[in-house]
Amino acid sequence: MLLRFKSSWELQESAATPESVFMDRRRLVKAMSIAPFLGIGTTLPYGKANAVMADPTKRFYPANRNPRYRLDRSLNTEKDVTTHNNFYEFGSHKFIAKEAQKLRTRPWTVTLDGMVEKTIVIDIDKLILKMQLEERLYRFRCVEAWSMALPWTGFPMADLVKFASPLKGAKYVIMETFHDPDVAKGQKQFWYPWPYREGLTIEEATNELTLIGTGAYGKPMVKQMGAPLRLVVPWKYGFKSIKSIVRFTFTDQRPVSFWEKVQGQEYGFWANVNPAVPHARWPQDTERVLGGGGRRVKTLLYNGYEEQVAQLYRNLKGENLFF
Ligand code: MTE
Numbered sequence: 001m002l003l004r005f006k007s008s009w010e011l012q013e014s015a016a017t018p019e020s021v022f023m024d025r026r027r028l029v030k031a032m033s034i035a036p037f038l039g040i041g042t043t044l045p046y047g048k049a050n051a052v053m054a055d056p057t058k059r060f061y062p063a064n065r066n067p068r069y070r071l072d073r074s075l076n077t078e079k080d081v082t083t084h085n086n087f088y089e090f091g092s093h094k095f096i097a098k099e100a101q102k103l104r105t106r107p108w109t110v111t112l113d114g115m116v117e118k119t120i121v122i123d124i125d126k127l128i129l130k131m132q133l134e135e136r137l138y139r140f141r142c143v144e145a146w147s148m149a150l151p152w153t154g155f156p157m158a159d160l161v162k163f164a165s166p167l168k169g170a171k172y173v174i175m176e177t178f179h180d181p182d183v184a185k186g187q188k189q190f191w192y193p194w195p196y197r198e199g200l201t202i203e204e205a206t207n208e209l210t211l212i213g214t215g216a217y218g219k220p221m222v223k224q225m226g227a228p229l230r231l232v233v234p235w236k237y238g239f240k241s242i243k244s245i246v247r248f249t250f251t252d253q254r255p256v257s258f259w260e261k262v263q264g265q266e267y268g269f270w271a272n273v274n275p276a277v278p279h280a281r282w283p284q285d286t287e288r289v290l291g292g293g294g295r296r297v298k299t300l301l302y303n304g305y306e307e308q309v310a311q312l313y314r315n316l317k318g319e320n321l322f323f
Pocket residue numbers: 001084085086087088089142143177196224225226237238239240241242243244
């Protein structure tokens with residue numbers, strides 16, 4: 001984010017990661033049952049263990065690609081995507097990859113609470129085991145007008161919502177990043193409303209496109225991209241895709257998200273991509289492709305996902321849907 005308080009497509013197959021191996025879930029269950037030292041099954045908070053813990057989900061990668069989600073452009077290289085990141089917890093610039101390695105992602109506990117039948121507190125590896133991982137090729141468009149295309153691995157957020165069993169009156173889901181200023185020095189910057197929070201309507205969260213990302217490029221998620229799990233909503237500006245999530249809270253009240261609190265005139269709740277609606281300080285009609293030597297391409301309405309998501313917004317009147 002430039003802040004500082006002024007501060008259905010085709011892909012070049014050559015650019016894609018290889019098809020996956022069969023997911024050996026039984027072996028993972030076995031590994032988990034014999035590995036209490038991994039902290040699995042406990043409700044330790046995220047990343048607080050001293051020991052360096054293994055990621056027992058590694059064997060699920062690469063996951064089978066879902067052929068429904070294809071692209072009209074080449075994928076970015078893994079290097080493009082893992083060396084240019086926004087993760088303010090580790091610095092307010094793009095080169096936080098090294099600093100982000102301080103984040104411990106095992107053990108990691110995820111809480112599902114609020115308007116749900118019963119609060120669930122679950123270890124990340126147990127959660128992943130309950131879900132079916134798949135690979136999808138998606139575009140990604142940052143509000144700062146840069147973009148990329150990459151293979152995510154994850155599971156539909158609709159499956160997480162189902163698992164959470166929200167009450168009938170729940171209308172939104174709020175997501176929250178870890179909060180640990182000792183590890184993430186950016187969280188010592190008191191002028192930001194930590195922890196990072198984002199929200200979606202239940203209809204958005206259960207849209208077919210909405211993924212909970214657990215990996216990219218056929219591997220578990222790297223820390224700078226928001227390990228061990230992040231949101232992926234490709235029709236929205238990138239700041240909606242919250243990283244390193246520890247909590248999903250169901251509510252009937254529309255939440256105010258991190259950037260909305262910081263600069264509500266520029267960053268709103270909906271943040272759907274629209275080339276015709278400029279940001280308060282720059283146009284949004286084109287985007288710079290990461291790794292493209294400055295190459296710009298036209299930005300598409302809903303980042304090219306109009307067919308899948310436009311109906312979510314048809315009956316919403318008087319809302320600022322595009323920032
Ligand atoms: N999540 C957290 N917790 N902290 C952040 O600073 N930045 C957001 C989003 N998720 C951010 C975050 C922004 S502004 C963008 S553009 C994307 O992450 C960047 O994702 P990437 O680094 O994988 O490209």
